[in-house]
Amino acid sequence: xxxxxxxxxxxxxxxxxxxxxxxxxxxxxxxxxxxxxxxxxxxxxxxxxxxxxxxxxxxxxxxxxxxxxxxxxxxxxxxxxxxxxxxxxxxxxxxxxxxxxxxxxxxxxxxxxxxxxxxxxxxxxxxxxxxxxxxxxxxxxxxxxxxxxxxxxxxxxxxxxxxxxxxxxxxxxxxxxxxxxxxxxxxxxxxxxxxxxxxxxxxxxxxxxxxxxxxxxxxxxxxxxxxxxxxxxxxxxxxxxxxxxxxxxxxxxxxxxxxxxxxxxxxxxxxxxxxxxxxxxxxxxxxxxxxxxxxxxxxxxxxxxxxxxxxxxxxxxxxxxxxxxxxxxxxxxxxxxxxxxxxxxxxxxxxxxxxxxxxxxxxx
Amino acid sequence: xxxxxxxxxxxxxxxxxxxxxxxxxxxxxxxxxxxxxxxxxxxxxxxxxxxxxxxxxxxxxxxxxxxxxxxxxxxxxxxxxxxxxxxxxxxxxxxxxxxxxxxxxxxxxxxxxxxxxxxxxxxxxxxxxxxxxxxxxxxxxxxxxxxxxxxxxxxxxxxxxxxxxxxxxxxxxxxxxxxxxxxxxxxxxxxxxxxxxxxxxxxxxxxxxxxxxxxxxxxxxxxxxxxxxxxxxxxxxxxxxxxxxxxxxxxxxxxxxxxxxxxxxxxxxxxxxxxxxxxxxxxxxxxxxxxxxxxxxxxxxxxxxxxxxxxxxxxxxxxxxxxxxxxxxxxxxxxxxxxxxxxxxxxxxxxxxxxxxxxxxxxx
Numbered sequence: 001x002x003x004x005x006x007x008x009x010x011x012x013x014x015x016x017x018x019x020x021x022x023x024x025x026x027x028x029x030x031x032x033x034x035x036x037x038x039x040x041x042x043x044x045x046x047x048x049x050x051x052x053x054x055x056x057x058x059x060x061x062x063x064x065x066x067x068x069x070x071x072x073x074x075x076x077x078x079x080x081x082x083x084x085x086x087x088x089x090x091x092x093x094x095x096x097x098x099x100x101x102x103x104x105x106x107x108x109x110x111x112x113x114x115x116x117x118x119x120x121x122x123x124x125x126x127x128x129x130x131x132x133x134x135x136x137x138x139x140x141x142x143x144x145x146x147x148x149x150x151x152x153x154x155x156x157x158x159x160x161x162x163x164x165x166x167x168x169x170x171x172x173x174x175x176x177x178x179x180x181x182x183x184x185x186x187x188x189x190x191x192x193x194x195x196x197x198x199x200x201x202x203x204x205x206x207x208x209x210x211x212x213x214x215x216x217x218x219x220x221x222x223x224x225x226x227x228x229x230x231x232x233x234x235x236x237x238x239x240x241x242x243x244x245x246x247x248x249x250x251x252x253x254x255x256x257x258x259x260x261x262x263x264x265x266x267x268x269x270x271x272x273x274x275x276x277x278x279x280x281x282x283x284x285x286x287x288x289x290x291x292x293x294x295x296x297x298x299x300x301x302x303x304x305x306x307x308x309x310x311x312x313x314x315x316x317x318x319x320x321x322x323x324x325x326x327x328x329x330x331x332x333x334x335x336x337x338x339x340x341x342x343x344x345x346x347x348x349x350x351x352x353x354x355x356x357x358x359x360x361x362x363x364x
Numbered sequence: 365x366x367x368x369x370x371x372x373x374x375x376x377x378x379x380x381x382x383x384x385x386x387x388x389x390x391x392x393x394x395x396x397x398x399x400x401x402x403x404x405x406x407x408x409x410x411x412x413x414x415x416x417x418x419x420x421x422x423x424x425x426x427x428x429x430x431x432x433x434x435x436x437x438x439x440x441x442x443x444x445x446x447x448x449x450x451x452x453x454x455x456x457x458x459x460x461x462x463x464x465x466x467x468x469x470x471x472x473x474x475x476x477x478x479x480x481x482x483x484x485x486x487x488x489x490x491x492x493x494x495x496x497x498x499x500x501x502x503x504x505x506x507x508x509x510x511x512x513x514x515x516x517x518x519x520x521x522x523x524x525x526x527x528x529x530x531x532x533x534x535x536x537x538x539x540x541x542x543x544x545x546x547x548x549x550x551x552x553x554x555x556x557x558x559x560x561x562x563x564x565x566x567x568x569x570x571x572x573x574x575x576x577x578x579x580x581x582x583x584x585x586x587x588x589x590x591x592x593x594x595x596x597x598x599x600x601x602x603x604x605x606x607x608x609x610x611x612x613x614x615x616x617x618x619x620x621x622x623x624x625x626x627x628x629x630x631x632x633x634x635x636x637x638x639x640x641x642x643x644x645x646x647x648x649x650x651x652x653x654x655x656x657x658x659x660x661x662x663x664x665x666x667x668x669x670x671x672x673x674x675x676x677x678x679x680x681x682x683x684x685x686x687x688x689x690x691x692x693x694x695x696x697x698x699x700x701x702x703x704x705x706x707x708x709x710x711x712x713x714x715x716x717x718x719x720x721x722x723x724x725x726x727x728x
Contacts, residue, residue, distance in 0.1 A: 004568035204368035211582035218575035224623050255628075259588050263659050264622040293627050295659040 007221040008179060016226025017266070019144045019184045023104050023228065024267030027340040028075030029300035030186075031332070032271075033060060033307070034108035034147065036080055043307075049316035053082065059314060061088045063307070066325040068101050073329075073336035076104040078147050078186075078301070084138070095142040106145040106186065107138045109174065113151060122163040125150050125170055128177070135181035145184040147230065147301075148174045152191045154205055154237065159191070164212045172216035179223055186269070186301065188230035189213050193273055195237035199244050203234045203252045210260035224264040230301050231257070233270050233283055246279075246286035253283075254290040254298075263295035270298075272305030277331055278345075280305035281338045288341035299339040306331045371585045372543060380590025381630070383508045383548045387468050387592065388631030391700045392439030393664035394550075396635075397427055397671075398472035398511065400444060407671075413680035421450045426678055426688045427671065428452070428461050433693050437700025440468040442511050442550075442665070448502070459506040470509040470550065471502045473538070477515055486527040489514045492537055499545035509548040511594065511665075512538045517556045518569050518601065528576045536580035543590055550633065550665070552594035553577050557637055559601035563608050567598045567616045574624035588628040594665050595621075597634050597647055610643075610650035617647075618654045618662075627659035634662070636669030641695055642710055644669035645702045652705030663703040670695045 008016070023030065035043060041051040049055055060083055077098055084107055087093050095105045111127035125148065135146065150167035152159040167189060175185035189209050191202065210231065217224065234252040236244055257268060270287075272280040280302055287298050300306075309327035314320050337343040372380070387394065399407060404423075405415040413419055424447050441462050448471055451457050459469050473495065477487035489512065499510065514531040516523040531553060539549035553573050555566065574595065581588065598616040600608055621632060634651075636644040644666055651662050664670075673695060678688035701707040 004565060201368060208582065211579055215575055215579040218571065218624070258659075259626050259628040260582070261626065262623050263625075263627055263657060264619075293659045295627050295657050 007176065008223055008226075012179070012182065013223055013226060015182060016179055016184050016223060019104060020226055020228055020266045023075040023145065023184070024269065024297040024299050025075060026072070027299065027336045028073060029302070029335055029339055030076040030078060030106070030269050031063070031074050031306055032078045032147075032301050032303035033063065033083065034078040034080045034106075035303065036108075036112075037082070043311060044316075047311055047315050055316065056082070057086045058318070059311070060086065060094060062314060062321050062324045063310065063328055064088070064094050064097050066329055070329060070332055071101045071103055073332040074103055076106050076145060078106040078108055078145075079143075080108055084141060084143065099142060104144050105142050106147055107143040107183075108148075109134065109146040109178070110148040116163060116166060119160050119163060120155060120157050122153070122158060122160060123151060124163070124166045128170065128173055131174065131177045132181060135178055135183050139182050143183060145186060145228070146174070146178045147186040147188060149188040149190060149230075152189065152205075152209055154191065154195045154197050154201065159205060159209065164209055168209070168212040168216035171213060172220035172222060175217060175222045175227060176220045179226055184226055184228060185222075186228045186230050187213065187217070188271065190230075190271055190273065191232050193232070193235055193238050196239035196241070197237040198240055198242055199234065199236045199248060199252050202236060203256050206232065206234050206256045207259055210256065214260060214262060224262055225266060227265060229261060229265055229268045229296075230271055231268065232273050233287070235275075238274070246282045247290075249283050250286035250290040251292070253287055254292045254294060257296075258292055258294070261296065265296050267297040267299055269301035272300070272302040275305060277305045277308050281331070281334045281343055282345060284335060285338035285341060285343040288339060297339070300335045302335065306335065371540065372587055372590075376543070376546065377587055377590060379546055380543055380548050380587060383468060384590055384592055384630045387439040387509065387548070388633065388661040388663055389439055390661070391704050392437055393666070393699055393703050394440040394442060394470070394633050395427065395438055395670055395696070396442045396511075396665050396667035397424060397447065398442040398444045398470075399667065400472075400476070401446070407675060408680075411675055411679045417446065419680065420446070422680075422682070423675070423678065424450065424458060425452050426674060426685050427692050428458050429685075430689050430693050430696070432465065434696050435465050435467070437696045438465075438467050440470050440509060442470040442472055443507070444472055448505060448507065463506060468508050469506050470511055471507040472512075473498060473502070473510045473542075474512040480527060480530060483524055483527060484519065484521050486517070486522055486524060487515055488527070488530045488534055492534065492541070495538065495541045496545060499542055499547050503546050507547060509550060509592070510538075510542050511550040511552060513552040513554060513594075515554050515556060516569075516573060518559050518561050518565060523555070523569060523573065528573055532573070532576040532580035535577060536584035536586060539581060539586045539591060540584045543587055548590055548592065549586075550592045550594045551577060551581070552635065554594075554635055554637065555596050557596070557599055557602050560603035560605070561601040562604055562606055563598065563600045563612060563616050566600060567620050570596065570598050570620045571623055574620065578624060578626060588626055589630060591629060593625060593629055593632045594635055595632065596637050597639075597651070599639075599647075602638075610646045611654075613647050614650035614654040615656070617651055618656045618658060621660075622656060622658075625660065629660050631661035631663060633665035636664070636666040639669055641669045641672050645695075645698050645707055646709065648699060649702035649705055649707040652703060661703070664699045666699065670699065
């Protein structure tokens with residue numbers, strides 16, 4: 001460990017750090033619209049729409065052509081590969097529509113789970129092969145950040161040290177490669193909510209996982225100021241009989257983060273992991289009101305929790321475009337307020353917004 | 365790693381965290397008066413005083429008889445074992461004098477460095493045997509915090525991966541044992557300033573060392589809110605031809621800490637490592653004026669940089685005791701201001717204050 005061989009020049013560092021800060025400035029968060037084809041299938045099936053490329057395109061078009069004021073709540077959008085190259089009905093590329101609104105374009109980079117032999121059904125994530133070339137191409141094609149989701153679960157003997165180590169290492173390799181290609185890596189070590197464990201147990205596991213992730217990032221010479229973290233909030237398992245308030249979730253979450261995430265990380269954008277739209281917003285708000293020191297921005301990177309009402313409003317019909325956009329804008333604004341601790345719960349919420357979006361053993 | 369077996373109860377955690385916060389309360393730092401018999405020999409020989417137990421007692425009396433002015437700038441004093449059981453001329457135990465000023469008593473618990481075979485002159489630190497029993501006794505005898513110093517050095521091939529790993533591990537074991545006995549561990553991974561390396565190299569090494577330390581603390585289930593860190597500032601090696609300003613040192617130091625020290629750590633108490641009294645104050649001041657966000661207290665744990673002028677004024681003569689005490693109070697107040705970024709500089713160059721206190725290869 002004698003010498004430093006700088007991984008990045010100062011110009012590269014500056015570019016990465018500016019991108020990261022732009023995404024989470026002023027309470028903005030991320031729309032995770034990077035559902036794979038299979039996962040979009042699950043979403044569309046719930047509203048009885050066929051999973052075709054055209055339908056997927058139409059739904060994303062409705063979201064991305066919403067009024068420009070969306071750029072006050074949404075700083076970045078994560079796209080799936082197919083979507084990066086799709087156009088609206090006038091032939092305009094989605095990525096250009098987003099960029100013109102001042103929204104940073106991101107791309108999902110991982111290629112799904114692979115089993116870890118000798119473990120209790122644990123996995124690592126693939127996608128490192130040829131990743132540098134893919135990143136370079138995506139950068140040319142308009143992306144400025146990447147996302148890679150590692151999955152850990154709480155169960156008998158899980159997460160094992162192998163699973164933690166291996167996933168942390170893969171995340172660090174991915175992050176290093178992204179930065180070499182001018183992409184800000186969003187680092188996502190999701191501890192899924194499946195199980196009946198309580199809040200304290202999730203906190204303990206989350207702390208161990210995040211400590212391993214940041215050690216791996218350091219070992220791989222990743223420039224923290226040019227990254228974002230996308231963790232789970234600390235919550236009880238879905239089958240846990242004990243109920244916790246948003247304040248309890250917030251305290252457990254911020255405690256875990258402040259024991260493990262260095263202040264150099266500019267932003268933490270939580271995943272919603274099956275929480276209802278309203279819970280995801282209430283929890284984020286409580287997190288931002290938590291009295292512990294919070295040197296990073298605490299924001300959102302929501303998929304289901306930003307889109308559930310919009311999907312329900314759309315139902316596959318072009319005529320519902322306005323209602324769909326309103327539903328989406330409403331959640332975006334609510335979450336932007338929550339990211340500043342300013343969300344006021346209105347009391348009444350639509351069915352879709354409180355419905356739990358939990359799908360057991362969610363792999364995508 | 366599935367289950368958590370809590371290392372500490374909620375009451376134990378609260379006690380540790382309260383002690384740590386008291387030590388690093390705004391404007392306060394630590395007097396490191398824990399020089400071993402061997403180190404005191406070097407100090408006393410510089411002023412022509414014989415190294416006897418009585419002289420060591422008389423000298424510590426000079427420091428501890430400081431009046432109430434030190435209450436606002438000294439939060440803790442680190443004692444050597446011998447001193448913990450010594451009394452002043454009136455038979456009042458030093459421990460009681462310090463506690464009566466509302467200052468927390470600490471104790472050095474390591475037993476010095478030992479070589480790591482197969483390395484280029486690197487060391488680890490011993491002292492773990494029977495440490496729990498010793499801590500329990502020290503707690504009964506008035507100590508509420510402890511200190512353990514590990515040493516790393518920068519050269520062509522050092523610090524090696526083994527040296528970093530081993531020292532981080534031993535620090536984590538020590539910290540864990542302290543907390544079990546109600547004692548706040550000060551974790552000191554000192555990277556010596558010996559060598560001709562530049563500022564960047566020291567920053568790089570410091571980041572690697574601190575990342576390893578915090579991973580080890582996490583692995584050993586140490587409660588970060590009940591610890592303090594005592595690192596080196598990031599500085600160039602003593603033989604480096606390039607000169608850097610306090611602002612450059614501050615920026616390199618705070619950057620390194622932001623990338624590695626979790627916000628849960630309540631305070632960072634820098635060692636002075638051979639800097640002159642004035643340099644140590646100016647650098648600490650610049651650190652507290654650094655524009656980067658700093659979620660922990662940034663203060664001092666100085667030995668030489670608080671005592672050099674006092675020692676020089678005393679020169680073993682009881683008639684000089686009052687003047688010597690004044691010199692100490694002066695440095696303590698200056699550093700109390702520096703810990704808040706409020707020190708305006710001395711203007712004139714005090715003799716002992718500016719003289720570099722560097723002793724090559726400071727082992728203790």
